Amino acid sequence: MSMPEPLRANILVAGDSLAAWMGALAFSRWRPELAVAVAPYHGEDSPIADPVVIARPEFRKLMAQLGLTEADLVSECDGTFLLATRHAGWTGEAAVFHQALGTFGAPANGAAFHHYYQQMRAAGQAPSYGTFSLATSMALAGKFIHPAANPRALESAFDYRIAIDAAKLRDLAKHRALAAGVTQFSTKVMGTAWSDGRIRHLLLDGEQSAEVDFYLDCTGTARGLTGAAGWTGIQALPYRRETGSVETGDGNLSLATVTASPDRWTRELALRTRRVTETFSCLEDGLAHFGYLAVPWRGNCVALGRAACDLPALHAPAFSLLTRELGLLGALLPADPATARVEAREYNRRALTAFGHMRDAQALFEAASARTQGKPSPDLSDNLARKIEQFTSRGRLVMYDDEILSDSEWIACLLGLGFTPECVSPLAMAASVDAVCDNYLRFAKRIRQAVERMPDQQTYIQHMLAEYAKETGPDAV
């Protein structure tokens, strides 16, 4: 009996994950002339690893390329606009701070606001750092508007993330991808035949095989196509995740909270129709599986999402990295995968840089927490060690190529975690402390007044949904 003909396409996406369907949708939009197919992987444990994903501003560009809109995310994926995260307990029970996008205070005389804030603090006149951030103040009040276009308006000085129900986003991406002509194979991928650094074909269930030009490994931690070769583990405590969810019709949609204790942390945030709580508790004697693929694009196969990099969940890294990966892949799309050596090399360089940044963002919290508990600090990358050293010496923030967190987030986290500068910029020293306090307290008052005038997010979203319903009609997905 002869073997059946291999299934053919141009691009085959392995997995049923969010990364898989986002990848498939992306390719169907980027290269509508190509045949894109998606096949499930036999060993994929749970295609939806995160109940909620958080899209950073960088996602907007990609979103436009995928033909998705914010209204889609809010309407179809239970999305909400997330303005700030309240962190508590990382360095002691009472230690609270806010991580938010957009400016905190305003620079003066060439010095960034946090230098002046240190002076206010020394003078005993500093309310919390977040008081000077429009995004934080809006978040605490549960308000939302889109940032103003006029850069001179106070209301332009912030940005936001979008919290999205991951399963619903996966479904939406799948629906759109299938509508755009992506084929779904029902047979599962069972194995991979590599030779000379390239995938020759995939083995499918029922003695079938598939042979295509380009493969995406979106099989999550199973890493079904790429395997364990080149997986670089990182030192981090493993966590067990417990997820809870309660229906909600109201409550603050704009703020997420993260509460940490020595052996666990809990994040709570609101989707449009429910609040989701996730608790990550440390497994002291477990085996850390976190890490990344040293070569995420190898030959004719790119690993996306958790298959490429799996990090602790504090900064919701999975979707930020997927966004970055797809952005890079779009910019480096190979015309012919057989000759894409430089594309792969550049992709790997930049993807690895992004993995490192995301890892550093988490390690900062671990280092701060270890410090307060008198435990040895985890190994820090040179980049993070320099970032901490330069910030604590004189409040200088070192930013590297291709960072993911914004500078204001880094500063808020560094200050909030107790990495206090020993001295401030000389540029900030020239002004009198009274004038500094006076000036910035007035600034904070303007923020409060602006926030008072804003609608709460519930109302804002209702409005948005009404408009969306008018545009799309009752049957739209």
Place this chain on the structure above:
Amino acid sequence: MMKDGRLKRIIIAGGGTAGWMTAAGLSRLIRPLGLDIILVESKQIGTVGVGEATLPHMRFFNQSLGLDERELMAFTHATFKLGIEFRDWGRIGDAYIHPFGDYGEDHDGIAFHHIWQHLHAQGRARRIDDWSVPVVMSERGRFAFPAADTDDLLSTYSYAYQLDAGRYAQFLRRFSEARGVSRIEGRIVDVGRTGETGDIAHLKLESGALLEGDLFIDCTGFRALLIGEQMGAQFLDWSNVLPCDRAFAVACESVEPSVAYTRATARTAGWQWRIPLQHRIGNGHVFCSHFMSDDEAAGILMGSLEGAPRGEPRLLKFKAGQRDRQWIRNCVAVGLSSGFLEPLESTSIYLIQAAITALVDGFPTGAVDARDVEEFNRVMDLEYERVRDFLVLHYHATEREDSEFWNHVRTMPIPDSLAYKMELFRERGVVATYKDGLFLHPSWIAVYLGQRMMPRRIDPRVAGLGEDVLARFAGMKGDISSCVDAQQSHDQVIAGYCPSPERSLSG
């Protein structure tokens, strides 16, 4: 010297562009903390006396000092600069302008130069230059200030100046002295060090006077009197990739309406600059002494001047490279003392500015902190390396085979960092960019394409663009053209905005 552990006195050694920019920057930003700033310079020694072309960043430096642009431009006989024209670099007969602005606009994540290449292949677009507002302005002798509204075509560029650097230093001297900087005339003949720390304690002048200080800024030019001779910073010689080591400079009379760009014409063993100011044109011939004699180089320069020379050509000798450390103990190098990368892309004044910014950022209020020193050196190393790569690109990306010099630079080994960038562009049209790099995407694209490095492959998504999108891009050229045609001439703008008393424009 330091009182109560606080830094009290800064000595700036040298009064060239670097010295006075540093004095101005520190007097505006740091002196309010109650510091004394003293600048010592020697008329007898003089300054390097060249450096007329600048980059847009200089405007931000001037703005941070609160300088009045019109006054500054009139005083320095300045013209506007929208870019640099490179002639004969890729091949003899080629010309392109490296503009201070964007080309076209990206579409759905597709870089514009890929769309242009597609249109070009279809015969619907000739030069990418036609999609750059500042290039078209330069070519047509026009000028307008950039718009703030990002939807406006005129928001897609920036500008710099072409100015008399000697007068810029004078202007900054006036500014600095008005803010309490003391200037001392005198020649430094010796340097006193503190035994236990190795810090510089004082400078000894020819008059016998001792100048004590807490922090010493070395702006002594190529001599690097403090950072090199005293503190032992080694010079990292980059002449293996930037072999030009001499220049003749001479000014000549203006002969035609001034243009808002600098010109760099490749010659047999180097290149020649042409920098139009309001009252004269600055010219210079940069060459490699290994491949050309001084006499021949001077002859080429003098034989190609457009107007009557204003004096004899002056020879300057230099070597490309940087100090391995630019800040050591209480001594910081700013300007030529820290390194020099030849003037092809007008980067020296920018590097002075970058050093001042980094210095202010880590300015010691008490004893020097090793962490500040380390960061300063790291940042400045990055700046130098990235400028170096961009400069080397101009020489290496050539098809010229008409002289030993061009054969040498075309085939020489280049830094890995540049080889990587070039391969990425040549193969796939992607510009590798870095956050801390001075030159952004359009600059690299200008030189790559201007020197005939057409990517082998482009973004495959371009092939799927609809005719409506392609037609819109093709039509953008006309929009730019009519927008520029409506502008005033560069000379008209200068005449109305910042005429210098010595102005002798013909337009």
